Amino acid sequence: MRRASVISLSFTSCLLIGFLAYQLNQREAYGGKDDEDEKVHELMEKTHEGKKSPWKKAIQASQANPIDWATINQALPRLADMSEALVTTKDKDVRDAADGYVAAVQELAMQANKRDTVRARAALTTLSDSCADCHYKGGPGGKLD
Numbered sequence: 466m467r468r469a470s471v472i473s474l475s476f477t478s479c480l481l482i483g484f485l486a487y488q489l490n491q492r493e494a495y496g497g498k499d500d501e502d503e504k505v506h507e508l509m510e511k512t513h514e515g516k517k518s519p520w521k522k523a524i525q526a527s528q529a530n531p532i533d534w535a536t537i538n539q540a541l542p543r544l545a546d547m548s549e550a551l552v553t554t555k556d557k558d559v560r561d562a563a564d565g566y567v568a569a570v571q572e573l574a575m576q577a578n579k580r581d582t583v584r585a586r587a588a589l590t591t592l593s594d595s596c597a598d599c600h601y602k603g604g605p606g607g608k609l610d
């Protein structure tokens with residue numbers, strides 16, 4: 466009986482120590498990742514969230530008839546900043562998943578420069594599709610609400 470309780474006590478302390486170590490590990494892992502992604506996270510929100518975000522404004526502008534080039538040109542530097550943050554982040558998974566977004570922004574800039582309405586609209590569709598590549602399908606961006 467006594468022996469059993471000693472065993473059970475040491476088993477419990479093992480669990481406890483294991484649990485604490487796990488917690489600490491999680492916190493460190495999260496802290497590290499958080500730092501790396503801070504810029505990406507911040508710009509993701511600023512660039513894409515809400516009706517007044519550069520991304521939403523550019524989409525709206527592209528649906529206008531005739532297309533509103535001034536608004537698209539205003540959004541472009543912000544989209545380019547986002548691209549820059551994605552390709553320079555320390556998080557390799559995010560960097561590796563950034564190609565679609567970066568290419569679409571470049572394509573949009575080129576077509577806006579040429580004032581090609583059809584291709585600029587297509588580039589914005591490609592840009593919107595690129596969100597899903599990173600945010601869904603198990604991508605590193607994680608699911609959006």
Ligand code: HEC
Nearest residue numbers: 502506509510513514559562563566592595596599605606
């Ligand atoms: C290459 C990967 C990648 C692409 C492409 C991408 N995102 Fe993100 N997104 C991220 C990462 C990484 C975060 C930060 C996640 C975190 O810190 O929890 C994020 C965060 C966000 C957030 C903030 C979520 C929150 O929890 O506050 C929004 C909104 C968002 N992205 C929208 C978009 C939209 C819209 C697009 C496409 C126009 C897009 N993202 C394209 C990787 C990506």
